[in-house]
Amino acid sequence: MAVTSSPAIAGRPGLVSLVFQRKSLLIGLVVLGAITVFAVLAPLIAPYAPNRLSVVNRLQPPSGRWWFGTDEFGRDIFSRTIYAGQLSLLVGAAATLLAAAIGITLGLVAGFFRKADGIVARIIDAMMAFPDILLAISLVAALGPSLATVIVALGIVYAPRLARIVRASTLIIRELPYIEAARALGVPTWRIMLRHVLRNLVSPILVQATFIFAYAMLAEASLSFLGVGVSPEVPTWGTMIAAGRQYVGSADWMTLFPGIAIVLAVLSLQLVGDGLRDLLDPRLRKDL
Template sequence: MTTSAATTTETPSVSQTKTGIRFWRRLCRNRLVTVGLVIIALQLFTAVFAPWLTTYDPTAQDLAVKELPPGSEGHWLGTDEYGRDMWSRLVYGSRISLLVGISSVVLGLVGGVVLGLLAGYYRWLDGPIMRLVDLMFAFPGILLAMLVIAMLGTRLINVVIAISIWSVPTCARIVRGSVLSLKDREYVQALRSMGAGDGRILFKHLLPNCAAPIIVFATMRMATAILSTSALSFLGLGAQPPTPEWGAMIAAGRDYMWTAPHLTIIPGVAIMLVVFAFNVVGDGLRDALDPHMDVTYES
């Protein structure tokens, strides 16, 4: 009896472990996903340990060494038009990209998930919420962000708010679609018959079952958020000088394309690699979280 009880207790844990192993095997069997995970890990590492990875203040000017090419002594990525070290500015710029990206995606998820749950579960709220979502979709995302920043001002916190508002309608539609497909399932009907409240059904049972598409959306939205942050800074609506932000670095270096092309190439490559990484990881998560992939993998 003791052995049987122990086996019964261990079975769910063993099953979850095997499921996790299969998930990681499916995720990492794509080499592009592995490359993307490495790039994201490197960005996180450089953002967290920026003070220990740099020897120069990213905003300190030294006109005696301005526009040095990459490989120069003491400045292996060169210097900008004010003599500021490009490596230091690139590393500290990754902090801003991650901070704005994560903050805007989290805020967008909160608003989108709440609206999506309400629209999918309550029929009387579906119409008004979806018309609001359609109205938000009527504005191109970047123009909507520019409108918000024009009203609130050019500060990074306002960039976060603008990009998070841009993320809400897509997230709301994704969650609404998942809830509509789940709310009439047998287990939801059983919960209602047992007297479970709407809040418990929504947040304890329906929301966890919507986790897979939300995770995929959040990962791929990080790429959009980082790219949008750089675009707004390039237009002068995001980070302001001398803040080391990748889009602002490209904007400042475009006047030196012929004399010092590294001023735009280096931050441009950084944006390209990070956006690529989040996109391929998002694609990999979508495939790995697809329940039908179990059959394909096992065969």
């Protein structure tokens, strides 16, 4: 007996086809992938060590030897730029994971338990009342500047964004019939929260996480620019731009290339987030 496939299933496009149909998502993935490859393979790609000094060659313009030029100490800006990508990606990923752990926990508790909703919701609102960068500076100043401190500060700062989304969705899901059925069958509360509630929040959490990743990278660069981030000898895009401020008129390449790296990284993550939102939302997916 011949097996025939359903027309709806046979005509359903695969994930790869949907990605190629969404040009902005494809461009974002390509740019983000290129930045990641350069950062991970920096020891193999960089022609010089990031902190190698050559005072004789200070403030050299971009050339065949110095692709992005050199800074005030003769350090190769191209090498420092791709090494700085390692730190930015590390901070962005770690801060996003920490924000997700805190935000998802707070959102589930506030949305599922009515007694805790008022307290947690007020805490979330109070944290979001402060500008992100101001709150991050306050936390870093209180805990002391270091890489771990920056990650913890940014994770705390951006956790309320995820908490609000998870809380709002949980408030709706907890009233659905299958949740009531699970309660009637005696399913443990923690299992209902993880298996029946959290599984239905994967799409909005994933989309919001890409935006938080971009915000965290931009915030890390801002903290480093202000001098309250990681140690000054560690190459970061923010410290490179801060060092090049006084040479804008004579050596603008010192700020140009790190600035372009920040723009490309943040823009690619924004494009990926927008594309994932369109792919994962059934209402928007019809338009693809």
